[in-house]
Each structure stands twice: as C-alpha cells, then as structure tokens.
Amino acid sequence: MTENKKTNDISRREFLKDAGLLVGGTAIGSITLLGACTEKEVVVTQTVTDMATTTVTGPATTVTSPPVTTTSPPVTVTFPPTTVTIKEDFSQTPPAKAYLVVDSGKCGGCQTCMLACSLVHEGRENTKLSRIQVIQDSYGHYPDDRKTYQCRQCVFPACVAACPTGACNVDTANGNIRTIDESKCIGCQRCVAACPYTPSRVIWNFETLKAQKCDLCANTPYWNEEGGVNGKQACVEICPQKAIQLTREQPSQVKDFGYEVLLR
Amino acid sequence: MTAGYAGKILRLDLTNQTSSIIETKDYEQYGGGHGIGSALFWDLCADKLPFDAFDPQNVVTVMASPLSGTMVPAGGSRTEVQGIGAQGYPTQWFCRSNFGGRFSGELKFAGWDGIAIEGKAENPVWINIIDDKVTFEDASSLWGTDTWATQQKIWDMVAAGKGALGDWLQTDTKLSSGRTTQKPAVLCCGPAGEAMLKELGALIHDAGYAAGQGGFGAVWGSKNLKAISVVGTGSVAIADPNALIEARLWSYNFCPAYGEPGKGFYGMAPGGNDFGAAKPIPTATSQNVGCMNCNRICHGPRTADGIGNESHCGVPLWYSYGGSPEESLLAADIVQKYGANYYPMNTAFKWLIALNEMGILGKGMQIDTELPLDLLLSGDSKFVTAYIEHLIAGKDIGLDLKDGNVSAADKWGRIEDLNSGLLSHSYWGWPEHGYDARCQVEWGYGSILGERDINEHEISFGFYLPLIFNWFFGGVPITAGECADIWSEKLVPYQGDPMMINFATDNIYSEHMVKLVAWHRHYSRFYKQGLGFCDMSWPNIVNVNAPDNIGISPEGESKFYNAVTGNNLSFADGMEIGRKIWNIDNAIWTLQGRHRDMVYMADYEYESGRGGWGAYNPFGTFYPLPTYEDGTWDFRDVAGRNIDRAKFDDFKTLYYGFEGWDVNSGWPTRATLEELDLQNVADLLEAKGKLGGA
Numbered sequence: 001m002t003e004n005k006k007t008n009d010i011s012r013r014e015f016l017k018d019a020g021l022l023v024g025g026t027a028i029g030s031i032t033l034l035g036a037c038t039e040k041e042v043v044v045t046q047t048v049t050d051m052a053t054t055t056v057t058g059p060a061t062t063v064t065s066p067p068v069t070t071t072s073p074p075v076t077v078t079f080p081p082t083t084v085t086i087k088e089d090f091s092q093t094p095p096a097k098a099y100l101v102v103d104s105g106k107c108g109g110c111q112t113c114m115l116a117c118s119l120v121h122e123g124r125e126n127t128k129l130s131r132i133q134v135i136q137d138s139y140g141h142y143p144d145d146r147k148t149y150q151c152r153q154c155v156f157p158a159c160v161a162a163c164p165t166g167a168c169n170v171d172t173a174n175g176n177i178r179t180i181d182e183s184k185c186i187g188c189q190r191c192v193a194a195c196p197y198t199p200s201r202v203i204w205n206f207e208t209l210k211a212q213k214c215d216l217c218a219n220t221p222y223w224n225e226e227g228g229v230n231g232k233q234a235c236v237e238i239c240p241q242k243a244i245q246l247t248r249e250q251p252s253q254v255k256d257f258g259y260e261v262l263l264r
Numbered sequence: 265m266t267a268g269y270a271g272k273i274l275r276l277d278l279t280n281q282t283s284s285i286i287e288t289k290d291y292e293q294y295g296g297g298h299g300i301g302s303a304l305f306w307d308l309c310a311d312k313l314p315f316d317a318f319d320p321q322n323v324v325t326v327m328a329s330p331l332s333g334t335m336v337p338a339g340g341s342r343t344e345v346q347g348i349g350a351q352g353y354p355t356q357w358f359c360r361s362n363f364g365g366r367f368s369g370e371l372k373f374a375g376w377d378g379i380a381i382e383g384k385a386e387n388p389v390w391i392n393i394i395d396d397k398v399t400f401e402d403a404s405s406l407w408g409t410d411t412w413a414t415q416q417k418i419w420d421m422v423a424a425g426k427g428a429l430g431d432w433l434q435t436d437t438k439l440s441s442g443r444t445t446q447k448p449a450v451l452c453c454g455p456a457g458e459a460m461l462k463e464l465g466a467l468i469h470d471a472g473y474a475a476g477q478g479g480f481g482a483v484w485g486s487k488n489l490k491a492i493s494v495v496g497t498g499s500v501a502i503a504d505p506n507a508l509i510e511a512r513l514w515s516y517n518f519c520p521a522y523g524e525p526g527k528g529f530y531g532m533a534p535g536g537n538d539f540g541a542a543k544p545i546p547t548a549t550s551q552n553v554g555c556m557n558c559n560r561i562c563h564g565p566r567t568a569d570g571i572g573n574e575s576h577c578g579v580p581l582w583y584s585y586g587g588s589p590e591e592s593l594l595a596a597d598i599v600q601k602y603g604a605n606y607y608p609m610n611t612a613f614k615w616l617i618a619l620n621e622m623g624i625l626g627k628g629m630q631i632d633t634e635l636p637l638d639l640l641l642s643g644d645s646k647f648v649t650a651y652i653e654h655l656i657a658g659k660d661i662g663l664d665l666k667d668g669n670v671s672a673a674d675k676w677g678r679i680e681d682l683n684s685g686l687l688s689h690s691y692w693g694w695p696e697h698g699y700d701a702r703c704q705v706e707w708g709y710g711s712i713l714g715e716r717d718i719n720e721h722e723i724s725f726g727f728y729l730p731l732i733f734n735w736f737f738g739g740v741p742i743t744a745g746e747c748a749d750i751w752s753e754k755l756v757p758y759q760g761d762p763m764m765i766n767f768a769t770d771n772i773y774s775e776h777m778v779k780l781v782a783w784h785r786h787y788s789r790f791y792k793q794g795l796g797f798c799d800m801s802w803p804n805i806v807n808v809n810a811p812d813n814i815g816i817s818p819e820g821e822s823k824f825y826n827a828v829t830g831n832n833l834s835f836a837d838g839m840e841i842g843r844k845i846w847n848i849d850n851a852i853w854t855l856q857g858r859h860r861d862m863v864y865m866a867d868y869e870y871e872s873g874r875g876g877w878g879a880y881n882p883f884g885t886f887y888p889l890p891t892y893e894d895g896t897w898d899f900r901d902v903a904g905r906n907i908d909r910a911k912f913d914d915f916k917t918l919y920y921g922f923e924g925w926d927v928n929s930g931w932p933t934r935a936t937l938e939e940l941d942l943q944n945v946a947d948l949l950e951a952k953g954k955l956g957g958a
Binding site: 105106107108109110111112115116118119120122123124125126127128129133135136137138139140141142143145146149187189198199200204206207209222223224234237238240241264 | 366552
C-alpha cells in the first residue's frame with residue numbers, strides 16, 4: 001500500500017432532479033452509506049489522502065439502498081468481504097474525450113438505438129437494458145412528446161463518486177469514458193441512484209444484478225467494430241434519423257443545453 | 265427454444281377468467297404471426313365451425329413474431345390479429361388485420377409470442393400483463409371510455425405503486441425485478457367496438473396504430489374485453505448478434521440519404537412518407553413517428569397542437585369533403601378515439617351523398633334521416649361524430665348501418681348500388697381500398713380468393729409508384745422492361761418468368777398471372793403477416809434508391825430471419841411455409857362454407873369500368889402498369905377495363921389447380937395437405953365432408 005503523504009478534502013454539491021442520496025465517508029478504508037434522504041441534493045464529502053490507486057479489503061457489509069424512485073421501497077443487500085480498488089481524486093478527474101449529443105425533435109421514436117445498444121453489449125435485445133433511453137407520449141404535443149436520454153459523460157461524474165468499489169470509474173485508457181467494470185460491481189445501485197438525471201443514465205441490469213452505463217461502445221463483445229471515443233457507436237450508426245451524434249467538444253454542463261442539439 | 269421466440273403463448277379464457285400457457289415450440293414450424301395464429305385457431309376451435317364472430321367460441325389471436333422486439337428494419341413491429349371477423353357480409357370469414365407500434369415488441373419482452381383469447385367475460389374486463397404475471401381486471405370504469413383515455417388510465421393504473429411514468433418504473437421490489445422507462449403498450453377497443461359495430465369496430469394502440477379492418481374491436485366488445493396492457497422487461501435471444509447489426513447496416517445501402525426529397529415513398533427509405541400528412545424531416549410543428557425497430561419512420565406525425573397525432577396514410581386525409589385540413593385531422597382523431605374503422609365510412613359517406621343528390625336519402629325522403637348531411641357536405645368533422653353516435657345508439661338510419669354498408673343496402677333494397685359501384689365494396693362486403701381490381705388484378709384476385717380486401721401494396725410499390733413519384737420529382741429512372749427483368753429474377757420460386765408482371769389485358773387471366781397471385785399470397789402469409797415484415801417496406805424488389813434499381817429482396821428477408829433465429833431458412837423455404845399457411849386458411853374458409861361458386865367480386869368490377877360512382881382512387885382514373893404488347897414493354901394506362909366473368913372463372917380453375925385444390929369446389933385436397941404435413945387438417949375436412957376430391 002502506498003504511504004499517504006497528504007490530505008485533500010473535497011466537498012461538492014450537485015442538485016438533483018429526483019431522489020437524492022447523502023453519501024459520506026473516506027476514500028480509504030470502510031465506506032459508510034449514511035442512508036437515504038428526501039433532499040433533492042447530494043453531498044459528496046471525501047477525504048483523500050493519496051492520489052494513487054489503492055487496494056483494500058473491506059469487511060462484510062449490509063446496506064440498505066435508497067428507493068430507486070420516490071415510490072419504490074428500499075432494498076437491503078448483504079455483501080461479502082470484498083477486495084476493491086479505490087479510485088483517484090475526483091478533483092483531478094479528467095473530462096471525457098467524446099460525448100453523445102442528440103436531437104430529440106428529430107428522433108422518430110423507433111427505439112432502434114435502444115435495441116442496438118443492448119444487442120452489441122448484451123448480445124440480446126432488451127430496450128430496458130439499453131444505456132440510451134427514448135421516452136415518448138403518443139398524446140403529447142411535438143416537440144415535447146419525445147425525448148432521448150443519453151449518458152452525459154459528466155465532467156463531474158456523480159456515479160463514479162458514489163461507487164464504493166471503483167467499479168464505476170474513469171477509464172483513462174479509453175478516452176476517460178465514465179464506465180463500469182462489472183467484475184467489480186457489487187450491485188449496491190448507488191451509482192444508479194447518484195445519477196442526477198431522470199431517468200438515471202446508469203442502468204440497473206436486473207438480469208446480471210450489475211450496474212452498467214454508456215461506454216461509447218468501447219466494450220461491445222457482440223459487435224465486431226472498434227468503438228470508444230475514436231471508434232463507432234452502435235446508436236449513432238443505426239439511428240435511421242441521424243438524430244444521435246458523437247462530438248469531441250465538451251458540451252455545456254448546464255441542464256440540456258449542450259447535449260440537446262440541432263442535427264437537421 | 266429457437267432464438268427469437270419467447271417460448272410461450274398466453275391462452276386467456278375470458279369465461280372463467282383463467283390463463284394458461286401454450287408452448288411455442290409446437291408451433292414454430294409456422295413461423296410466427298399469422299401462421300401460428302391460423303394453426304392455433306385450427307387447433308382450438310376449427311372443429312366447432314361454422315359460428316359467427318360474436319359467438320363466444322370464436323378464438324381471437326394476437327400474435328407477435330420471432331422478429332418482434334429485434335432490430336430487423338421494418339420487420340416484426342406488426343402485431344397480427346385473427347379470428348372470425350365481424351366485418352364480412354353476408355359471410356363473416358376467418359380473417360386478419362394487423363397494427364404497428366410497440367405492442368408486439370413489449371409482448372416479446374414480457375415473454376410471450378402471442379395471445380389466444382377464448383370465451384366471453386360476464387362483465388367488462390381488461391387484461392394486465394407484466395412480464396409473466398397476468399391478471400384479469402375490472403373494466404367497468406373504462407367501459408364507454410374512448411381509446412385514448414382508456415390507455416392513459418391504464419398507464420396510470422399499471423404504474424401505481426411501481427414508480428413514476430417517465431422514470432424507471434420497477435415491476436416489483438426485488439433487486440432482480442425488471443425496470444422500464446416505457447409506458448405499458450395497450451391495445452383496446454373504443455365505443456364503436458363496445459357497441460359491436462360490425463364494420464367499424466377497430467382495435468387501437470397508442471394514438472394512431474389500428475387494426476382497423478375486420479371488425480375485431482366489435483369482437484372484443486362482444487367478449488366484454490376492453491383492453492390488453494403489456495409491460496415487458498425480459499430479453500429476446502438473438503442467434504447471431506453481430507450478423508443482425510451488420511445486416512441492418514447493410515440494409516442502409518438500399519436507402520437514399522436521409523431526407524432526400526422524392527425517394528422516401530416506399531421501400532427501405534428512412535424518413536418515410538413524402539406524401540400526405542407524414543413528413544420525413546421534422547418541421548416546427550410536427551415530426552413523424554416510427555414503429556418499434558423500424559427504419560422508415562413513416563407513421564403519421566405528432567403535432568404541436570396534438571391534433572391528428574400518429575394518424576397515418578389515409579386516416580388524416582379521408583375526410584376531405586370541402587372542409588379545412590384541420591377538419592380532416594379532427595376527423596382522424598374522432599375515429600381513433602371511437603375506435604372506428606374509417607374505410608367503410610369513406611365509402612358510406614360517398615354513397616349517402618349520392619343517394620341524397622338522387623333524392624332518395626335525406627330528411628323526408630324515401631330513406632328518411634335526421635342526420636345533418638349539411639355538415640358532411642361542408643366537411644365539418646362534427647358529422648363524423650354524429651354518424652358514429654347514430655350507429656352506436658342504433659337510431660335513425662344508424663340502426664340499418666350498424667351491421668355494415670352492404671347489410672344496409674340489403675335492408676334498403678339497394679343491392680343495385682353494390683352492383684353499379686355506387687357503393688364500392690368489391691369483396692365479401694368489404695370496401696375497396698382504392699387499388700382497382702380491374703387494373704391491378706393481383707390485388708383483386710388475391711382479395712376474392714381470400715377473405716378480405718388484402719391491402720397489400722408490394723406489387724403496387726414495385727410498379728406504378730416509382731412512376732408516380734417521379735412525376736413529382738422528375739424523370740422515370742427505370743423502364744417497364746427493366747422492372748420486368750428485376751421482378752422476374754426475384755419472384756422465387758417462380759423466377760425466370762417476366763410475364764408474371766405483364767398486366768396487359770390478354771395476360772391477366774393467364775397461368776403467368778396465376779403464379780403471381782400464388783406468389784403474392786404465399787409471400788404475404790409467411791413473410792409479411794407471419795414474420796411481420798411491413799407492407800410499407802417489404803418485399804423490396806425494384807428500388808430506385810439502390811444501385812441498378814435492384815432491391816433488397818429476397819436476400820434481405822432470409823438474412824434477417826436467420827440472424828435472429830439461427831435457422832438456415834432459404835427464401836423458397838419461407839415461401840413454402842406461406843403456402844402451408846394459405847392452405848390452413850382455405851381449410852378454415854371451407855369449414856365455414858366456402859365454395860368456388862361464391863368466389864366472385866361485386867358486379868361493378870365486371871361491368872362499370874373505372875371511374876364509376878364511389879370509387880376511391882387517389883390517382884384518378886389513370887392507372888399505369890407494366891404491360892408487354894406488340895413486342896415491347898411499357899408502362900401503359902390500363903384504367904377503364906372490366907373483368908371478364910367467363911375468363912375469371914377459367915382463371916379460378918387454373919388457380920385452384922396450381923394450388924393443388926379441387927377445381928370444382930376450391931376445397932383443399934388430401935394430397936396437397938399431406939404434402940404440406942397437414943394430415944390433421946385433411947382428417948377434419950374429411951370428417952366434415954369438406955375434403956376436396958381432386
């Protein structure tokens with residue numbers, strides 16, 4: 001274990017649209033879930049004593065997750081002792097090198113992007129396991145009748161911050177994509193709840209009991225194409241309306257201004 | 265279990281309010297959709313035939329396909345509905361309809377390949393399907409409610425306690441419980457169905473996806489079945505995921521660039537319909553929507569004011585009697601909300617106007633009515649509401665019309681109007697769809713040899729639409745001879761006979777046309793109504809967007825089917841399954857009382873020529889089709905000709921013989937049925953004294 005040389009206190013506050021999660025703890029050693037709250041904000045307080053990657057073994061832990069939605073009940077899960085790798089300091093988290101942007105008003109609502117996403121990642125068709133979601137209302141008024149919800153690859157990734165095991169991480173080898181190493185995921189759903197957007201862009205895979213999120217197709221075991229920030233994304237390639245695009249310019253992080261663009 | 269299939273079919277007993285499971289593997293040989301539906305109908309109730317549509321013995325199937333919920337372009341998003349339909353007159357044949365949207369996909373995700381509905385509920389019910397959990401729910405609060413309000417109420421009821429619509433909604437409280445952001449997919453009947461309006465009762469899904477023809481909304485009404493809602497969170501297995509996505513991307517080679525004007529009308533084009541209300545490129549006020557997994561996005565748009573949402577093809581256009589375009593869209597909403605099939609209203613309204621002008625129908629006239637015909641003549645959409653309400657209440661002339669237009673003509677002693685074409689119901693009492701049986705004969709022959717106006721455009725799209733949309737966008741990019749060559753190569757298993765698409769008058773009763781009609785029936789039954797390849801895109805034979813104008817069929821169908829299922833089905837294999845399904849359908853019609861002597865179109869098809877009263881033809885009287893005359897191919901106008909009775913009768917003999925059916929009765933024969941491994945069908949026909957002899 002690397003000897004700790006310095007202490008760096010970070011306090012960040014992100015406002016959420018929906019259910020919140022109060023997380024407190026230290027980056028090294030045990031991580032404590034203080035519990036769910038109804039506040040529409042999240043406070044991530046972290047004491048980091050080393051910028052380097054650190055491996056620790058935590059004790060068996062029982063946690064009660066917050067409601068995934070405001071009306072669903074909490075879920076209690078007991079985890080076995082787990083060896084995890086603690087991630088680096090958030091303040092030094094590099095931004096992703098590419099982002100998905102969409103034109104919801106151009107979207108045709110066919111859900112083909114969702115089917116493509118689950119197909120290339122999971123090898124099966126399931127719109128509910130897609131990391132991009134299209135929600136629409138047949139009786140709505142255009143353009144408010146349809147909306148495409150893609151992962152924003154946030155500059156400050158609340159999902160990464162919330163992960164107790166380092167499973168949800170910044171993949172520096174793949175253009176700093178915010179991604180999930182499912183082998184390290186313990187299924188606590190904290191990243192799902194931490195995503196400040198509705199619906200959560202971190203997907204709960206209820207078949208594997210692991211969290212998953214958009215990796216810009218860096219890891220598509222069922223598609224023989226090179227993905228990631230320098231490759232192809234299934235949703236971009238497949239959209240018949242060309243309503244999804246990859247950009248390497250960091251979008252504005254304020255609301256949807258940067259991620260909802262005109263592609264006509 | 266073969267990939268692509270969910271593995272089980274839901275069997276609903278409305279009488280006892282119980283559900284059970286039928287294993288799909290026993291029916292995989294029929295493909296999916298229509299094939300499995302016909303086989304299920306046969307197994308569950310064929311021995312009890314004949315009975316009418318409202319008999320509780322009637323089994324209605326609602327089928328997805330192995331392609332549903334997958335990314336096959338314009339494939340599998342159709343949901344096939346079958347059973348004894350209420351619409352036919354005088355005979356209610358075993359018939360079909362289908363609808364797009366997202367119902368079939370959600371059904372597959374819920375783990376079901378389809379639904380078989382039996383019996384009749386004592387009181388109104390709706391069915392709530394959440395994955396493998398199926399419950400019968402009290403529909404008393406929904407009865408009388410329009411289709412849009414019904415669906416929205418069900419959305420709220422299903423979501424109650426499970427999360428918020430628009431967020432992740434959990435199906436249960438476990439970590440392994442499914443989650444979805446999608447609203448339940450609901451199929452329901454409206455007030456027209458509840459009132460059992462035989463010709464108008466339709467089934468509606470979302471705002472504008474309808475199983476309009478067939479009167480299945482009325483059948484649901486007779487069964488006290490208001491709606492079926494489905495939420496699915498499971499997965500559809502894919503045999504070769506990489507092959508599937510690569511095939512989808514390959515199919516884009518047959519498409520024009522997104523939004524390229526004039527090339528989006530048919531085939532594989534993304535961006536959908538260039539004509540009518542549908543627009544491929546979003547405007548400030550509307551944007552099209554597409555069915556699940558479709559590449560065309562051709563369904564009617566949702567609009568800024570919400571008027572006319574999702575109404576498609578003729579629905580937002582049919583009510584054009586001098587009113588404003590907005591009245592036309594309002595009329596579309598009216599029929600969607602009532603769950604009313606607009607086609608019979610379209611022919612009825614033209615008929616009523618004609619009778620009024622003739623001084624026969626109107627206030628104080630021979631056919632006395634208080635209906636506000638002035639509103640109809642001014643194009644006011646309030647007439648549509650008044651008309652449907654009259655039929656629902658069974659008041660005024662609505663009492664005569666509620667069982668259908670031809671039935672009303674019979675009651676009024678005006679069958680002559682059917683003979684003259686004043687009332688344009690060509691086949692089995694069904695309204696014609698605007699594709700003239702006398703010109704485009706494969707449409708007419710296929711309809712009368714089957715059970716309904718087929719509403720299958722593949723031949724139309726192949727021929728005259730390239731010509732027509734090039735009128736709008738300049739230049740005919742392909743000659744009739746080139747068309748014939750391409751079709752000739754692709755009409756597997758009858759390839760190599762260009763005369764199959766020769767629509768010259770001296771060829772329309774020939775053995776070449778027999779083969780085209782047989783090809784069309786078999787293709788539709790397996791690939792379109794069975795696997796769900798959409799009529800708007802498939803087959804793709806001549807494609808002016810593709811290199812050398814050569815479309816994606818027949819290679820595309822097999823490529824997609826095999827990628828999903830892992831089977832190694834050739835296109836010809838699929839055509840043979842289509843032939844098998846067509847034989848089961850004919851066996852059902854035979855048990856219902858079908859005989860070749862009944863197989864004739866309305867008299868006006870033989871006598872009046874195109875352009876008669878009531879004919880709905882959006883392209884006027886000009887009807888260009890490829891013909892081979894005087895040694896040359898050309899697109900020639902064939903409008904104005906009639907069907908020759910004697911020659912059509914000879915055609916039937918040729919056709920029945922080609923299908924291996926009894927040429928005297930049109931009934932299936934044991935030899936043909938056994939060749940198709942349908943011994944059980946032959947046995948029942950024989951037991952009922954209905955087996956063809958030669």
